[in-house]
Amino acid sequence: MTRTISFSLNGEQVSAEIKPHHNLVEVLQREFNLMGARESCGQGMCGCCTVLVNGEAVSGCLYLAAFVDGAEVKTVESLAEARTQALSPVQEAFIEAGAFQCGYCTPGFLLMTTQLLDRYPEPDEDQIRHYLSGNLCRCGAYPEIVDAVKLAARKRKNPRPA
Amino acid sequence: MATSITQGGQAAPGAKVGGQVGRSLPRLEARAKVTGRAEYTHTMRLAGMLHAKIFRSTVAHGRIKSIDVSAAAKVPGVYRVVTADDVRKVIPSPYYGPAFHDQPILAIDKVHYVGEPVAAVVAADPHVAEEAVQLIVANYEELPAVFDEIEAAHNKTLVHEELKPAGTFADLKHLKGRKGTNVALDFKLRRGDVDKAFAEAAHVFEHTFHTQKVLHLPLEPFASIADWNESGVTIYSATQGPSFVRTEIARLLGWPENRVRIKVPYLGGGFGAKLYIKMEALATALSMIVRRSVKVALTMEEQFYTITRHPSTFRIKTGVDATGRITARKCEVYWNGGAYADVGPRVAQKSGFTASGPYDIDNVWVDSYALYTNLPPAGALRGFGIPQLVWGYESHTDMIARALKLDPIEFRRKNLLREGRPQATGQIVREVQLEAVLDRVAERLNWGKPLPAGTGALRRGRGVAVAIKAVIAPTTSVANLTIAGDGSTTLYCGTIDMGQGSDTAMAQIVGEVLDIPAETVRIVPRDTDVTPYDMGTLGSRSLYHMGHAVRLAAEEARAKIKAMAREVGEPEGSNIPLPDLFKKKFGMQAGNIVGTGTYKPDYVPPDPATGLTDNVTPFWMCAASGAEVEVDTETGHVRIARLVTAVDCGRPVNPKIVETQISGAVLMHLGFTMFETMHIDAGQVTNASLADYKIPAMLDVPQVMENEAVDSHLASGPFGAKGVGETATFCVSPAIANAIEDACGVRLTSLPLTPEAVFRALRVQANAPLEDEE
Numbered sequence: 001m002t003r004t005i006s007f008s009l010n011g012e013q014v015s016a017e018i019k020p021h022h023n024l025v026e027v028l029q030r031e032f033n034l035m036g037a038r039e040s041c042g043q044g045m046c047g048c049c050t051v052l053v054n055g056e057a058v059s060g061c062l063y064l065a066a067f068v069d070g071a072e073v074k075t076v077e078s079l080a081e082a083r084t085q086a087l088s089p090v091q092e093a094f095i096e097a098g099a100f101q102c103g104y105c106t107p108g109f110l111l112m113t114t115q116l117l118d119r120y121p122e123p124d125e126d127q128i129r130h131y132l133s134g135n136l137c138r139c140g141a142y143p144e145i146v147d148a149v150k151l152a153a154r155k156r157k158n159p160r161p162a
Numbered sequence: 163m164a165t166s167i168t169q170g171g172q173a174a175p176g177a178k179v180g181g182q183v184g185r186s187l188p189r190l191e192a193r194a195k196v197t198g199r200a201e202y203t204h205t206m207r208l209a210g211m212l213h214a215k216i217f218r219s220t221v222a223h224g225r226i227k228s229i230d231v232s233a234a235a236k237v238p239g240v241y242r243v244v245t246a247d248d249v250r251k252v253i254p255s256p257y258y259g260p261a262f263h264d265q266p267i268l269a270i271d272k273v274h275y276v277g278e279p280v281a282a283v284v285a286a287d288p289h290v291a292e293e294a295v296q297l298i299v300a301n302y303e304e305l306p307a308v309f310d311e312i313e314a315a316h317n318k319t320l321v322h323e324e325l326k327p328a329g330t331f332a333d334l335k336h337l338k339g340r341k342g343t344n345v346a347l348d349f350k351l352r353r354g355d356v357d358k359a360f361a362e363a364a365h366v367f368e369h370t371f372h373t374q375k376v377l378h379l380p381l382e383p384f385a386s387i388a389d390w391n392e393s394g395v396t397i398y399s400a401t402q403g404p405s406f407v408r409t410e411i412a413r414l415l416g417w418p419e420n421r422v423r424i425k426v427p428y429l430g431g432g433f434g435a436k437l438y439i440k441m442e443a444l445a446t447a448l449s450m451i452v453r454r455s456v457k458v459a460l461t462m463e464e465q466f467y468t469i470t471r472h473p474s475t476f477r478i479k480t481g482v483d484a485t486g487r488i489t490a491r492k493c494e495v496y497w498n499g500g501a502y503a504d505v506g507p508r509v510a511q512k513s514g515f516t517a518s519g520p521y522d523i524d525n526v527w528v529d530s531y532a533l534y535t536n537l538p539p540a541g542a543l544r545g546f547g548i549p550q551l552v553w554g555y556e557s558h559t560d561m562i563a564r565a566l567k568l569d570p571i572e573f574r575r576k577n578l579l580r581e582g583r584p585q586a587t588g589q590i591v592r593e594v595q596l597e598a599v600l601d602r603v604a605e606r607l608n609w610g611k612p613l614p615a616g617t618g619a620l621r622r623g624r625g626v627a628v629a630i631k632a633v634i635a636p637t638t639s640v641a642n643l644t645i646a647g648d649g650s651t652t653l654y655c656g657t658i659d660m661g662q663g664s665d666t667a668m669a670q671i672v673g674e675v676l677d678i679p680a681e682t683v684r685i686v687p688r689d690t691d692v693t694p695y696d697m698g699t700l701g702s703r704s705l706y707h708m709g710h711a712v713r714l715a716a717e718e719a720r721a722k723i724k725a726m727a728r729e730v731g732e733p734e735g736s737n738i739p740l741p742d743l744f745k746k747k748f749g750m751q752a753g754n755i756v757g758t759g760t761y762k763p764d765y766v767p768p769d770p771a772t773g774l775t776d777n778v779t780p781f782w783m784c785a786a787s788g789a790e791v792e793v794d795t796e797t798g799h800v801r802i803a804r805l806v807t808a809v810d811c812g813r814p815v816n817p818k819i820v821e822t823q824i825s826g827a828v829l830m831h832l833g834f835t836m837f838e839t840m841h842i843d844a845g846q847v848t849n850a851s852l853a854d855y856k857i858p859a860m861l862d863v864p865q866v867m868e869n870e871a872v873d874s875h876l877a878s879g880p881f882g883a884k885g886v887g888e889t890a891t892f893c894v895s896p897a898i899a900n901a902i903e904d905a906c907g908v909r910l911t912s913l914p915l916t917p918e919a920v921f922r923a924l925r926v927q928a929n930a931p932l933e934d935e936e
Binding site for chain 1: 188189191192193194195196197198199200201202204205207289379380381382383428429430431432433461462463660661662663818819821822823825826827828829830851852853857858859860861863867
């Protein structure tokens, strides 16, 4: 049994044929070729599959695609500026701070950091650690990720002159 | 043949660009990784590809009486259900492995562990395949099983009736296994006369240490896609060793290697899990059977049934003279290799070289046994057995210092291997900064000043550990490099970038030799049709071996540039831009300069009877760690207040990446030290998921973590470099256990150091053991 869902994906109105058991990650990958949200643990424990639905981070491996009907969905692919593909301050900060190794978990950390800084533009170290405690990085880039979040906060506060 | 080394660390003559080695250049692939565009096998799709899901054994050891696939085959959408009988029709002898050809693609006649693949369902929709797997029914005649490594060493229960050595790798050619036992390899090292030395020693100490079964747990689970037809097979795979996969698949198919193509995108972590051959053989067999491309992508749970680290038992005995010199050390190590050898024999042998530690000891006896048991297979995990051994010998060394009332650092310093002295194997130790790493850790811990002991129930303590490792030998790396008519440079090398930053480091070496910015060098994605042979991305060997091959390829290209300049009449020392040089030579933007480099260091295999050799390794790695902890004696909870690590990695090619390698390695081992453990009940892993198997997260990072690469320059290394991927893993566990004893007087001899383990030990110490304590 399939049904059609329509939603906003990274700012564009889209629709997809889905089955009730399809999760958001597989639909993003299969129907839209967006590979940034990835399944890893399949249990919502690791954060590799993080996707923003109506501005809230969800675990895309557990989140049924049917639930995004009519919603606004954002993935890591939306972080760079659409026209110029200029990186966001959070993406830049992750590169400059060396905040990833294999990169598999990085999209989840980028989205959670973006959400953190949207809500708390100047987080302290404790806030950063707690906010990102649901995302796992087996390469152990945590110290550099904390540095990157602080750097991103500074970048967002003082944007580089164009 | 070892190749001569040139120009350690100097920029090319007439350099304008400046030194590329030593730059903290961000990773070349950084943009792809932060935009979500970096490609991984687990998310890769081919047009028309089918998906396979695996039906796994539910018993630890048993004869397969029947497999009923009829209900599964009837599920709408199922393309094919496959068992070993089908596999044998396309691959008559479907056994693989790097040390023994012992692992069947799907179980044949017998199953050897819970979780072993028994059948596979192929369907266009992975959900359909998964559903059909649930409908397969297998019946087994259960056989006695053996799980513990000590039992396996002495027990009559045999995991395998027959042992089939592979003979593939140069360092494992001698492998035979011991017939009628569970011993896949027994490595012996005999130096001096330990019995005599023990008899003459002022003090003799003997302890036994254990390590638990833990998992690599790369966040990208195993995945391979095979696309077979009569003329060749292309395999896309998350592998750390495409050259070995190619050799092994070619052998299974009876084909020449040039009909087997392995393509590897970025890896979402490896840590040794994705070495040798994993899902590639099954994917290939399935593709041959269904004549379509087939993807085998595991779930996180299935990783627990694929490859793990070796649990181990380490019995260690040390003789010390009246002056505090270690005179003898006897090491018996039992490695629990699980049901298939994988690379366990190499773990047992290579780690055996340094089982007696970084100390200058005249009398050494090492027995290191790789054993089969009925558990999920064990292989290499970031350190090739060294962290398990260091756990034992550095806990033991601390216990000796404590018993003799010697300062733990002074006792170590007194016994450390010095430059020019023979290591246990007999090789003279050169260029390993053992004293420097220990000194730096001591300084950072303010060792000279006493640490306040804490107040009330909270007790503070500190501990250190120091370790050495011989890099694996003998191994070969080959690199090719081309320069196009516009002067742009492309590097072809088989080292896999799984997060360690090797692409960036290799580009820096090319940049250094050719005097061009490293970020202008293109690294070709790994593809055995175009990237030449490499033994594997493992054991911290790549920067040294492939680094040299890359250096040689670039040097050859540089020499050809000079020759071309002479040929077209340029004066000596001309700085003609490359595009102009090519135009002068070819009349237009055309042609190529091709450089190639091969590197294989010398090696003398250890004598089989004594384990002795004067050339066991091209270089030594070493590290020291120190920990300050606070133990809550009412709960057993250990807070790590400070964790300090110093490593010798030669000259850092990319200091920023080296720093992240050190801290990442420390954090991974913090998990293995403090909480990670696979719980196993009658062979069944009972916590095979991230919900039940915790790995370090943001809140587990110690309050203070300090990491350092000490000043070092390996004369034989490419621009002075050694490898670094594993080094910082060595000392974390014993440093923390030593600090716990310093804090509250209890000694733990098994990992992990959980609050429960600490609390139980505290209760035993207080003569009030918990009621269920034996």
